[in-house]
Amino acid sequence: MNPVKTGALIREQRIENHLTEQELAEKAGISVELLESYEQGTALFRASVLKRLTGPLGLSLVELMYGNAHKNNQVVG
Numbered sequence: 176m177n178p179v180k181t182g183a184l185i186r187e188q189r190i191e192n193h194l195t196e197q198e199l200a201e202k203a204g205i206s207v208e209l210l211e212s213y214e215q216g217t218a219l220f221r222a223s224v225l226k227r228l229t230g231p232l233g234l235s236l237v238e239l240m241y242g243n244a245h246k247n248n249q250v251v252g
Contacts, residue, residue: 179216180242181225186214188232188244202231 189199196214200207204227212218225239238244 176220176240177242178218178220181220181239182214182216184234184239184242184244185228185232188234189214192232194231199228199231203227
């Protein structure tokens, strides 16, 4: 798992879903500070937290872990 790549995907999907950092953090039940550190690739990722981000971002846990979103059979991220 590449934290920078995963963080970039989280940020990209958050923006694509028209969510602020505050909104996504609230939906996932995490702090804005943790979300920011995830997006910047500076925090160690926990599967339990990534799982909470899957719903609001519309991604699977595997997509988040690998930093790649599959949309319309194309890899994004």
